[in-house]
Amino acid sequence: MTKSAYVALVTCFNEDETINFEATRAQVRRQVAAGNNILCAGTNGDFSALTFEEKVTLTEAVVDEVSGKAKVIVNAGMPATFETVKLAREIDRIGVEGIAVITPFFIACTQDGLERHFTTVADAVKTPIYLYDIPARTQNHIEPETARRLAAHGNIAGIKDSGGKQDTLEAYMAIGREVEGFDVYSGPDHLVHWALQNGAAGPISGLGNVMPEVLARIVSCFNAGDEAGAAAAQEAYTALRVDLYALGFPPAMVKRALWVMDNSVGASRQPALLPNPEQDAQIRAILEKHGLIAA
Template identity: 80%
Template sequence: MSKKAFVALVTCFNDDETINYAATRAQVRRQVAAGNNIMCAGTNGDFSALTYDEKVQLTEEVVDEVGGKVDVIVNAGMPATFETLKLAREFDRIGVTGIAVITPFFIACTQDGLIRHFSTVADAVQTPVYLYDIPARTQNHIEPETARALSAHGNIAGIKDSGGAKETLEAYLAVGKSVEGFEVYSGPDHLVFWSLQNGAAGCISGLGNAMPDVLSGILNAFNSGDIAEAERQQAIYTAFRTDLYALGFPPALVKRALYLTDPSVGASRQPALLPDREQDEKIAVILKRYGLMAA
């Protein structure tokens, strides 16, 4: 089965901080043209800054724009199971490929609490549910044994690992190897190729917003058996990631890098990164180095 790349799509904003749906649709078309699938309302989509109604409309617009050409996963995860459930039911109605559920944040959870949370959501929808682990942001971590317990649920289809630790990804991949139908998607941009080699179903990448063709290049080369080309594309992706993320918070920098090549994406909602001329100049140097901006 061929492996898939999803881009954790940015949400585009107008100057008054309302969502620019037309610009967001343009980003969808750009990713579809590159051959990437879409994840919306994720970390790179500023999901924590969006209202409930906006998430529903955003998903409707993205699904409409995609028109069945690629897969769409949307993140429903919120601190309380109650709101997560409400969102998941809306996404189920809209008709997405998968519903990602980020671990609750702000509320400290036991592993048993996480099992109840994810199971409750998965019980309530027809759409396959994907666990979403990003402990650096949520302070809640899905232990590999918890992922294994949840993999037995008939409607939990896999996990997105954005922890960044290779050991955790290896442990999730071990669950995937032993449980048929449990897919592991890697989040760290520097581990795309490695994870594909080690049994991942694909990746969900934020950096793909700024470098869509290199991301699809890794996947296309891997799927066609051209390992040397996949490695070459991964090396470019990793180097770009290292240079860009050295400047600060990754999602903010991805959005800013994209903004400098296409201002229609807008800035993020406050209190996210404000435009900073000195930082923009450093980002521009990196974009030129990788041929993403005219020198």
């Protein structure tokens, strides 16, 4: 199958912390031009800081800007099943390629509870549902056997794995090989090429906000059978990841790096990371080192 790259798009904010739709649309255009698809309102999109209504209007703006030139998946996950269904139905109405549903956060869930949660959402909409596992942030983890049972649901189309553990990703990909129509998307930026080689449908990457062309190159080279080209692009991608993520929480570092490149993206909503001149200087040096801005 042809692999596809998605970027977990940042949400841009004005100085008063309202959404800057024009700047967000510009980032959409930048990703589409690079050849990437869009995941909207994910971890790198500050989804937990957005209101219900903002997630709906943000989705509408992104879909309008993409205008059929790329695929759009939107994260509709909320702590409770009731509100997740309500938001998923709004996104279903707008029309996207997929609805990602992050595991509930704050509410501790059993595997049975997770299965009921995802099944209820998948039953409520026509748009294909993608499970979204990121236990470091939500404290809830979709065990591979739970994912296997959910893969049998006719409207659950795959999973986004952002757990960062290679053995878990391997277990999810084993399900993808066994269950037709269950696609696995890898989240870890350093495993993009490896995941493609082992059956992933593609990456959904936050770092692609900073290096969109390189992310697209990993996937396009792989699709063309150019393993050396894919490996070289992955090496450049991983090198930026190592340098940038050494400074702090990855989504915050992605947003600040992008801000150093183009301050129209704005800062994240509080209490997230504030501008820090010393750290921004370190980020600028990293971007210069990797040829992303002029020295």
